[in-house]
Structure formats: structure tokens, C-alpha cells
Amino acid sequence: MFKLALKNILYYKGRSVTTFLLTFISAFFFIVYVAFMDGSHSSMLKNALDVYTGSLQIYQKEYRDKGGYDYLIEENQKVFEILSDIEGIKAYSSRLETFGIASSKKHSAAMMLTGVDFSKEAKLSQLQKALQEGLYDSTGTCLYMGSELAKKLQLTIGDEVSFVGSAIDYSFVAELFKLCGTFKTGMYDFDRQSAFMNRPYFDTIFLSQNSSSYIVSMAEQMSDNDSIAHQISRDLPTDLRVYTWEELMKSMVELMKIDSLFGYISISLFFLVIFFVIMIYGFINVSTRIKEFGILKSIGLSDRDIDRLLFYEIFILTTGALMLATPLGSWLVYYFEIYPIVIPGMSEIYKEYGVVSDEVPTRFEPLTIIWNVLVVFFLNLLSILYPMFYVRSFTPVEAMRHV
Amino acid sequence: MFKTILQVAYRNAYLRKSRALLLILMIGLSMGVMVSIEGLYDGMSMNMIDRTKRSDSGEISLYANKYRLEHVIKYRISDADKKVLALQKITGVTEALYRLEVDGLAQTARKSKPSILLGIDLDDEKKFGKFEEFLKEGELDFGKNSAFIGGGLAKKLKVKIGSKVIFTAQDSQNEIKSIALRIRAIIRSSNINFDERALYIPRGEAARFLSVKQNSATQIALRTDETHTPTLQTTLQAKYPKLSVYTFAQLYPQLQQMQTMMDVFNTITFMIVMIVVFIGILGVMYVSILDRIREFGILLSIGYAYRYIRYQIMIEALLLGLAGYFLGLFVGLLILSYLTYQGLDLTLFAEGMEAFGMSSVIYASIKSSYFISTLFAIIIASLLSVVLPLRKIKKLNPVEVIRSAG
Numbered sequence: 138m139f140k141l142a143l144k145n146i147l148y149y150k151g152r153s154v155t156t157f158l159l160t161f162i163s164a165f166f167f168i169v170y171v172a173f174m175d176g177s178h179s180s181m182l183k184n185a186l187d188v189y190t191g192s193l194q195i196y197q198k199e200y201r202d203k204g205g206y207d208y209l210i211e212e213n214q215k216v217f218e219i220l221s222d223i224e225g226i227k228a229y230s231s232r233l234e235t236f237g238i239a240s241s242k243k244h245s246a247a248m249m250l251t252g253v254d255f256s257k258e259a260k261l262s263q264l265q266k267a268l269q270e271g272l273y274d275s276t277g278t279c280l281y282m283g284s285e286l287a288k289k290l291q292l293t294i295g296d297e298v299s300f301v302g303s304a305i306d307y308s309f310v311a312e313l314f315k316l317c318g319t320f321k322t323g324m325y326d327f328d329r330q331s332a333f334m335n336r337p338y339f340d341t342i343f344l345s346q347n348s349s350s351y352i353v354s355m356a357e358q359m360s361d362n363d364s365i366a367h368q369i370s371r372d373l374p375t376d377l378r379v380y381t382w383e384e385l386m387k388s389m390v391e392l393m394k395i396d397s398l399f400g401y402i403s404i405s406l407f408f409l410v411i412f413f414v415i416m417i418y419g420f421i422n423v424s425t426r427i428k429e430f431g432i433l434k435s436i437g438l439s440d441r442d443i444d445r446l447l448f449y450e451i452f453i454l455t456t457g458a459l460m461l462a463t464p465l466g467s468w469l470v471y472y473f474e475i476y477p478i479v480i481p482g483m484s485e486i487y488k489e490y491g492v493v494s495d496e497v498p499t500r501f502e503p504l505t506i507i508w509n510v511l512v513v514f515f516l517n518l519l520s521i522l523y524p525m526f527y528v529r530s531f532t533p534v535e536a537m538r539h540v
Numbered sequence: 541m542f543k544t545i546l547q548v549a550y551r552n553a554y555l556r557k558s559r560a561l562l563l564i565l566m567i568g569l570s571m572g573v574m575v576s577i578e579g580l581y582d583g584m585s586m587n588m589i590d591r592t593k594r595s596d597s598g599e600i601s602l603y604a605n606k607y608r609l610e611h612v613i614k615y616r617i618s619d620a621d622k623k624v625l626a627l628q629k630i631t632g633v634t635e636a637l638y639r640l641e642v643d644g645l646a647q648t649a650r651k652s653k654p655s656i657l658l659g660i661d662l663d664d665e666k667k668f669g670k671f672e673e674f675l676k677e678g679e680l681d682f683g684k685n686s687a688f689i690g691g692g693l694a695k696k697l698k699v700k701i702g703s704k705v706i707f708t709a710q711d712s713q714n715e716i717k718s719i720a721l722r723i724r725a726i727i728r729s730s731n732i733n734f735d736e737r738a739l740y741i742p743r744g745e746a747a748r749f750l751s752v753k754q755n756s757a758t759q760i761a762l763r764t765d766e767t768h769t770p771t772l773q774t775t776l777q778a779k780y781p782k783l784s785v786y787t788f789a790q791l792y793p794q795l796q797q798m799q800t801m802m803d804v805f806n807t808i809t810f811m812i813v814m815i816v817v818f819i820g821i822l823g824v825m826y827v828s829i830l831d832r833i834r835e836f837g838i839l840l841s842i843g844y845a846y847r848y849i850r851y852q853i854m855i856e857a858l859l860l861g862l863a864g865y866f867l868g869l870f871v872g873l874l875i876l877s878y879l880t881y882q883g884l885d886l887t888l889f890a891e892g893m894e895a896f897g898m899s900s901v902i903y904a905s906i907k908s909s910y911f912i913s914t915l916f917a918i919i920i921a922s923l924l925s926v927v928l929p930l931r932k933i934k935k936l937n938p939v940e941v942i943r944s945a946g
Contacts, residue, residue, distance in 0.1 A: 155819065204698060205650025236652030238645055238708055238716055244612060245710035247645035247654035330654045391892020406573050410816040413566035417820050420562055421827045527558060
């Protein structure tokens, strides 16, 4: 039966070529489309996580809901000890965030000032790589400020900046700092609002020794992040809680789900049309062969045998097309993952949406490619059901008389 | 004669019912889904653009020179009230208003966030952009020392209606000043700039806080008749050389580009779908003609003109294509009507959508162009699909055909 199916495929060239081509195009297009969609999402998330957020953060339970200095982590060292015992963590550090008004000689702006350990941040985030001018690892009264904020305050390296805010005991803080370095991460809001300073000096001003707003950590492998979060949760004091990046970046994750949803809605249209065309060609082919089926039935072939014949035909055509589309699509996806397409100026235009790079990479994910291919495969198999049903509706005599 | 051709074409078109039905279903369903997707995407981007224009820029905005670069109150528009009155008299301008804006820090007892204070006139905003439609919670009534707050900022600061917020900023005299505000309403305009950062107060109060004249502004926004927008920009720039005049596309290039990308995407989708539809019709017509090749041979041998056969086949293809089109029209209108009035409810992802300036319920738009362009494309696809089969008939030798088929 398999050989007969193969002969039929070679004989009915029109149907075979159309089915083969449409299957090839739909599988190839699907693999590449999904890879670009997933790739741009991963890239946005990865950039956001690498730049500053990290893969997980630990908070005092009430901090994210209520906020303020009343809900700081007060025993950094204890948490550090827990983190140091867990495998798979690349780096961790504590941060203490405070807000206030920063002023240069002429201008003022709101600023988020964060006390950090610069050496740990260098392993944990992109802050060091984002250095634009001056010093990164500064000490004393030095500030490491977002380039947009420095621009707004019209500051250059070495200029003085005053800051008015409050210490963690809610006492008033007014301090004079010096701009020692600027950074540009590409995350517009972040660059427009943030400044960092070394933790020892920060602690003396804000009275925040051994406290933090949160402790941030980065997993070596993102795939291990959930299990690391689980291990940390198990060992943490009950008043602390771990948030994974999915929770921290909830809005971005949701937006990506929506984007994927629309992507799949769009591609389902192509599948619908292609499914129908393959079915129509299959049906036309079958309807022109009714006499042939009549003869096959009359010499003893059952309906099931005819079904098998038709199944083999579509199976061979689909498998052939997929065997060509899958490596080609995979190669293209792999290539663009290593050498992403660059759209100059994209990050500038979409800066408010968290786009920090002009690169549009793909994501080479064998499992995703497999399910993409399987969808096309099953749709093609589905397209032969109606023609099978149609052939079954004829008795051998009716079929042989069919014009 | 034509009537006979039409009757024959009609009977032949639907002679093979299953085949015809499959083709009609293919055209109808793909067209229905395609126009629905087109309408949904158009609706989404148009909605974002519309709400951004209504909440901020209008079609054209005027700023003091340098304000857009430095964003400081020093660069403000004086006598904005007189300018607005004058602008309202210009042909093509339908609405005009002015606003006063300053960057600063919003604080509650526990939380602080960089934000902006926006001085507005509520009545002007209602006329300009139906501001009342942006109300998410509370009431649109500025009491004493009260403010409205963007939904995203309210969430970040964890404030509710009645909460107190302190806003601190630098005034026009370079003094750091604070103002205590009681939240009266939460606003969701789907404009990220404002939803995530804005506190709204009466314009007069903002002027007092910033120590500027009551008729000072940082922005004058205009609603214009779209056809006049390009010429208006040039006219206004010439009339107000000390101000910078920007169109919506210059102020929000990302939204304009999004709209362009949607158009490109819709066009590509349309072309791909129509090519595949063409392949489908071609297959059916080709086989249908091959099935009847003997019939055509007989017709030609008894003196039936080739052109009549051509008309008949073209009409057959058109009848099938148009039947599919009308099914698609029905399916498309049905889905689009639902999506236009009920919308696609994505409140499950509300947080993500609102954080990026989208409404959580997406409404589609219905444009006659969706159906007109599809009609032409289906007519063209139907007619093109018979070119190849017709060439085959034209090359026929009637005697040979009758012999070989017999």
C-alpha cells in the first residue's frame, strides 16, 4: 500500500507539488515567525533582568504592598548566609532605595538614590557596563547617575549635586554630593530617575547599616531560577518573601503573552487558508480517482485499506515537506539567534516600552520547533479526513460508474 | 445569449456541490477571519492613537522653544489664553487648550515616585478629548487642594480615593516647593506618560504653585481637521516663530510607526491570503474544466464561439468567488460587529496592557475598505484563476478531444 501511495504521489503531480509547497511554506514560516516572536520577547526580558532587576529579589513581606522604611530587611547578613549555601546563584547583593529631590545650581529633579555595593553589582547587573563617563566604582560622596538625569540637571563630571530626602529613621537628610560618573542603560525611565552611591557612605547618611529595601540575586541558569527561589523560600525567615522575575516583571510578561496571543491569531489565519487549500486539492484529487477506488474496492480492498492509502499519500507528502522545512527553518532561526537582525533607531523609538536594544534576535528552541512542526503535521493529516469520508460514501459499483 | 451563458455557468459552477462548497467555505472563512484580524489590529492602534491625542497632543501641539529639550518651567508660553483664542479662529482648528506641566516627586507617607504635575482646565479637557471617559474611579470634581492621579502612579504609590499625596518640584524662581493634595479621581487615559506619572490639578492652582502667571502654559494642544494638519503646522510655525510646533507623528513617532507597521502587516497578510485563495480557486477551476474538456470540444465543433466559452468559465469562477465573498462578508461583519460593540475582553492581562498604554478591552474598527479591497482581490483572483484553463481550451483540437474522450 505504501508503494502504491508513492506511485500515486508521482502520478498526480499537480496535487503533490501544491501540497508539498504549501506544507513547506507553512512549516517554514511558522518556525521562523514563532522564533522571532519568542526571540524578541526573550531579548526584552533578558535585557530588563540583566540591566538591573536580576532573576529574583527578596523583600520584607509588606514592603511591595505598603512600602517605606518600616518594611526594610534588617538582617542582610543572615540572608546572605542563606544565599551563599545555595548552588546555582551567580551573584547577590543588597540595595537600599530612597527618593528625594536632587538639585544642581539651576535645576531640580526627582531622583531615586540607591545605596549599592559596586563590586557585587558589577557581577549582578549591567551597571558597570553601562558606564558612559567618569568613574563607576566610586567612594565617599560620589554619585553614579543616569545620563538622562544628569542631562536634565545639566551636570558634568565633578559638579556638585544637593539631595533632599529622609533617612530610614524618617529624619531629614540634606546632603551635598559630587557627580563622579554617568551611565546609560537604554532603559529611559531608569536613566532619567536613578543615581547610585557606594553603600558604606550611603549607610552613614541614611543610617541604614545592615538594612536593605531588597536583596537581589541572579541565577547562573535562568531555567534553575524557580528551584533556587524554592530553596531560598524554604530557608528564609517567615517575614521575608522571594519574588521571581515573573512576578517582578508581571506587566511585561503579560504584555508578551498578549503579543504572542495576537501572533498566534494572525498565524492561525494562514493555517486556515492553507488547510482548506490542501483539503481542496486532496478532495479534487480523490474525486477524480473515484473510479480507481471503485476498482480497488471491487478487487477486495476494504474502506480501511483505501483510508490507509490516502493516509500514506498525505503522510509521505507532509513528511517530505517537513523534512525540508524543519532543518532550513531551524538553520535560519539559529543563524539569527547568533547574528540578530539590527534595526537602527528601534530602541530610541520604543524606549518607553522597555526596548533597550536595536537587535531583533530569534530564539532557537528545539522543543518549540518540534511543536510547530507537529501542528502543521496534524493539520495536514486532518485535511484528508473529509476526502476519506467522501470516498467511503460510494459503493464499489457506484464508484466504478462515477463520471 | 448572455442569459443562456449565465444559466449554464451557474449550473456548472455548482454542479460538483462538495467541491464548490469547500471552495466557498475556504474563501468565506479566510476572508471573514482576515477582515476581523484587520479590524481588530486597526481598532487597537487607532484607539491608542485616539486616546493619546485626546489626553495629550491633539493633532498639533505648540511648546516654547527649548521646552521639549530641557523640560523646565523656565521655557514656557506666555499669554497662552490669548494665543488659544487666536488659534481657535484659524480654519481647520476645531479645539484648543493649554496646560501647565512640571516634573517633580510624588510622595505618600511610605512611597515616593518621580512624577509630573499637570495643570488642566477640566471643562476644556472635556471638550478637547472627552476627559470624562478616562475616569476610572472617583469623581471628576476638583475640590480644594485635590488632584486626580494616573492609574499606574496610583498603583505604584498605593494610593486610593481620599489618600493624601505630597508633590515636590522646583518653581519658576528655582525654589523647591511642595503641595499637599487629596486624591479625588483615578484616571486611565491609556497614555503611558500620564497614567504612570501624572497628577492632575486645576491649571490656576498649578500656576500659583509654580509662581507663574495664570495664563502661562508649557503646552498648547490643538484638535484639527486631519486634512488641514500638514499645512497648519507650517502656518503656525510662521505665525509663532518663538514657539515650536509639532504634529502628533513628531511627538509620538512610536505610535505612528505602530500604525504604519499594522498597515504593512495587514497588507502582507492580505496578499498572502489572496495568493493562497487564488491557488485554491485555480485548482478547482482547472479540474472542473478538465472534467468537461470533451463537452467544450463538442461545443467548439458545433460552432460555439470560443469567446462564449471564455465568458461562461469566467462567470463560473466569479460566481464561486462571489459566493465565497458574500459568506466572508457575513462572517466578517458578524465577528467585527461583535468586536466593535462588545470588544475583545483581555482584562485577564489588564496589568500588562495598561502598563504599556493599551486598554484591556480592545474594540475593532469596521472600515468599508476592508470589504471593498477584498471584493476586488477576489474578483481578480477568480478571473486570473481561469487564465491557465482557458489557454488549454483555446489550444483544443475539437476532433481529437471527442475521439480521445470517447
